[in-house]
Amino acid sequence: MQSSSHRWWWYGVYVAVLVAFGATLYMASKRIEYSWRWERIPQYLVSDEGTELKAPYDGFVSVADDGKSLTLKELKGGRHETISGFDDLLVGDGDLVFQNDPVARKRGLVAGPLTLGLWMTLKLSAVALVFAMLLGLVAGLGRVSRNPAAYALATSYVELIRGTPLLVQIFIFYFFFGTVLKLSAFTAGVAALAVFTGAYIAEIMRAGIEAIPRGQMEAARSLGMSVPQAMRHVVLPQAFKKTLPPLAGQFINLIKDSSLVSVMALTDLTKAGREVVASTFSPFEVWFTVAVMYLLLTGTLSVLVRRLEKRLAHD
Amino acid sequence: MTEPVSAVAPEVLIDVRDVGKTFANGVVGLKNVSLQVRRGEVVCIIGPSGSGKSTLLRTLNALETITCGEIHVLGQSVHASKADLNRLRTHVGMVFQSFNLFPHKTVLQNLMLAPRVVAGVGEPEARRRAEQLLAKVGLADKAAAHPGQLSGGQQQRVAIARALAMQPDIMLFDEPTSALDPEKVNEVLDVMQVLAREGMTMCVVTHEMGFARAVAHRVVFMEAGEIVYQDAPQRFFDAPDNERLRGFLGQVLK
Numbered sequence: 001m002q003s004s005s006h007r008w009w010w011y012g013v014y015v016a017v018l019v020a021f022g023a024t025l026y027m028a029s030k031r032i033e034y035s036w037r038w039e040r041i042p043q044y045l046v047s048d049e050g051t052e053l054k055a056p057y058d059g060f061v062s063v064a065d066d067g068k069s070l071t072l073k074e075l076k077g078g079r080h081e082t083i084s085g086f087d088d089l090l091v092g093d094g095d096l097v098f099q100n101d102p103v104a105r106k107r108g109l110v111a112g113p114l115t116l117g118l119w120m121t122l123k124l125s126a127v128a129l130v131f132a133m134l135l136g137l138v139a140g141l142g143r144v145s146r147n148p149a150a151y152a153l154a155t156s157y158v159e160l161i162r163g164t165p166l167l168v169q170i171f172i173f174y175f176f177f178g179t180v181l182k183l184s185a186f187t188a189g190v191a192a193l194a195v196f197t198g199a200y201i202a203e204i205m206r207a208g209i210e211a212i213p214r215g216q217m218e219a220a221r222s223l224g225m226s227v228p229q230a231m232r233h234v235v236l237p238q239a240f241k242k243t244l245p246p247l248a249g250q251f252i253n254l255i256k257d258s259s260l261v262s263v264m265a266l267t268d269l270t271k272a273g274r275e276v277v278a279s280t281f282s283p284f285e286v287w288f289t290v291a292v293m294y295l296l297l298t299g300t301l302s303v304l305v306r307r308l309e310k311r312l313a314h315d
Numbered sequence: 316m317t318e319p320v321s322a323v324a325p326e327v328l329i330d331v332r333d334v335g336k337t338f339a340n341g342v343v344g345l346k347n348v349s350l351q352v353r354r355g356e357v358v359c360i361i362g363p364s365g366s367g368k369s370t371l372l373r374t375l376n377a378l379e380t381i382t383c384g385e386i387h388v389l390g391q392s393v394h395a396s397k398a399d400l401n402r403l404r405t406h407v408g409m410v411f412q413s414f415n416l417f418p419h420k421t422v423l424q425n426l427m428l429a430p431r432v433v434a435g436v437g438e439p440e441a442r443r444r445a446e447q448l449l450a451k452v453g454l455a456d457k458a459a460a461h462p463g464q465l466s467g468g469q470q471q472r473v474a475i476a477r478a479l480a481m482q483p484d485i486m487l488f489d490e491p492t493s494a495l496d497p498e499k500v501n502e503v504l505d506v507m508q509v510l511a512r513e514g515m516t517m518c519v520v521t522h523e524m525g526f527a528r529a530v531a532h533r534v535v536f537m538e539a540g541e542i543v544y545q546d547a548p549q550r551f552f553d554a555p556d557n558e559r560l561r562g563f564l565g566q567v568l569k
Contacts, residue, residue, distance in 0.1 A: 219415035223429035224405035
C-alpha cells in the first residue's frame with residue numbers, strides 16, 4: 001500500500017535525524033579531545049563494595065581460629081562482642097581498633113550514590129506531591145469560591161507563587177522558614193516544592209471545576225445537597241477525571257523541579273550527580289546518566305497515568 | 316424559617332406574591348407575578364421563549380433569586396435570608412431540560428446518592444427505594460448502566476426517579492421534553508401523567524399543549540415576565556378570554 005510505504009519512509013527520516021544528531025555530538029566531543037569513560041559509571045549506580053561492619057567501641061580484636069568470627073574486647077571496660085557473618089576480615093588478631101573503624105566487610109551489591117540520589121528525589125517528589133495536591137485542592141476551591149476572603153487568599157497565593165522563581169522560593173524556605181521554624185533540609189525542600197506545585201494545581205483544579213456544567217451543581221443542590229456535599233460527591237469526582245492529563249504534566253514537572261533543591265544540603269539525584277562528577281572528572285557521562293534516570297522516573301509516571309486515564313474512561 | 320403562612324388556605328403548597336426579578340444585566344425576568352398552587356394540583360406554564368417561565372419555576376426552590384415580592388413553599392419563606400434551603404429542597408423535586416444526571420455514577424447510584432448523603436437513609440433502604448422507583452419509570456433493567464448509555468427519554472425518566480427518591484411533596488419540571496427526540500417525548504409524558512394521577516403536586520413548564528390539556532388542572536400563560544392569563548385547560552385552549560393568548564395559541568397550534 002502506498003500510504004504504508006510512505007510511513008516507513010518517514011520512520012527512516014526520523015532515525016536518520018537521530019543518527020545525524022548523535023554523530024554531531026560525537027564529533028563535537030572528539031574535537032575537544034574528551035576521553036569517554038563510560039566504564040566508570042556503573043559503580044556509582046550499583047557498587048559491589050559491599051557493606052563494612054564497624055567497631056561499636058574502642059578495643060582489641062581476637063579472631064577465631066576458622067577466621068569466620070571475631071571478638072572485640074573493650075579497651076576501657078568489660079564489654080565483649082562477637083561479630084560474625086562477614087566475608088572479608090579487615091583487621092588482624094590482636095589489633096587495636098577504635099570506634100567506627102571498619103573491622104570486616106560483607107560482600108554483595110549495594111546502591112551507589114546515583115541510585116541513592118534517585119531514591120531521595122523520588123521520596124522528595126512523592127511527599128511533596130501529596131501536600132501539593134491538598135494545597136492545590138483547597139486553593140482551587142478558594143478560586144471558585146464566592147466567599148471574598150477565600151477567593152482573595154487563594155488568588156494571592158497563586159499569583160505570589162507563580163510570579164516568583166522556584167529557586168528563590170527554595171532559598172526563602174531553606175534560609176528563612178528553615179531557620180525560623182528549625183526545619184530539616186528535607187522538610188524545607190518538601191515544603192518549597194509542595195507550595196510551588198500547589199499553586200499550579202490550584203489553577204488546574206479551578207479549570208476542572210469550571211469545566212463541569214452548571215447543571216450538575218444545580219441538580220445536586222435541587223436534591224438538597226449543600227455546596228460541600230455537591231462538590232464532594234458530584235463536581236470534584238468529575239473534575240478530577242478532566243484534570244488528570246494536566247495534573248500528570250504537573251507531577252512530571254514536580255519531579256524535574258525537585259532537582260533545584262540540590263542547592264540545599266539535600267543529596268537528591270542532581271546533587272549526587274555533582275558529587276560523582278567531582279570524584280570521576282567525567283561530567284559528560286554522569287550528566288547523561290542522570291538525565292536518563294530522570295527520564296525513567298517521569299516516563300514511568302506518564303505510563304501509569306495513561307493507564308489510570310484509560311481505566312477511568314471505561315466508567 | 317417555619318413562619319406560618321397567613322391569609323392562605325393550608326393546602327396551598329406554593330404561594331408566589333408580587334414577585335419581580337431583574338437580572339444583573341438589567342433585563343427584567345419577572346414582573347409582578349402571583350401564583351398559588353394547591354396540594355395535588357398540576358399547573359402547566361406555557362408561553363413564548365424568554366417569557367420568564369423557567370425563571371419563575373427556578374425561583375420556587377431558590378435556584379434563582381428574586382428582586383422583590385415573596386415566595387412561600389410548604390409554608391416556608393423561600394427567599395428569607397435565614398431560610399434552610401437544603402431542607403426545603405429535599406421536599407421539592409426538580410427535573411431539568413438537560414436531565415443533569417450524574418455521569419460518573421450508575422443509574423442506581425444516581426437515585427441513591429441524595430437519600431444516602433442528604434437524608435441519611437441506610438444503604439439497603441436507599442437501594443430498595445431506588446429499585447422500586449426504577450421499576451415505576453420502566454427502567455428496572457438499567458440500574459447498572461451509566462447515564463451516557465441511555466437514550467434521552469430514558470435519561471429523563473431516570474431524572475424523574477432521582478427527584479422522586481427524596482420523596483418530595485412538590486415536583487417542578489423545567490421543559491422536561493424539550494431536549495428529546497420527538498419519538499421519545501411520550502415515554503416521559505406518560506411517567507409524568509402517572510405521577511399526576513397519583514396526586515403529586517406539579518408545576519410543569521412545557522411546550523406540550525396536548526399534555527397540558529390532558530393532565531393539567533390549570534394552565535398559566537406567561538409573556539414578557541408576566542402572568543397574562545390562567546384558566547382550566549378546556550377554557551384556556553378552546554375559548555381563552557385574552558387576545559395575546561389567542562395570538563400565541565394561533566401560532567403554536569397552527
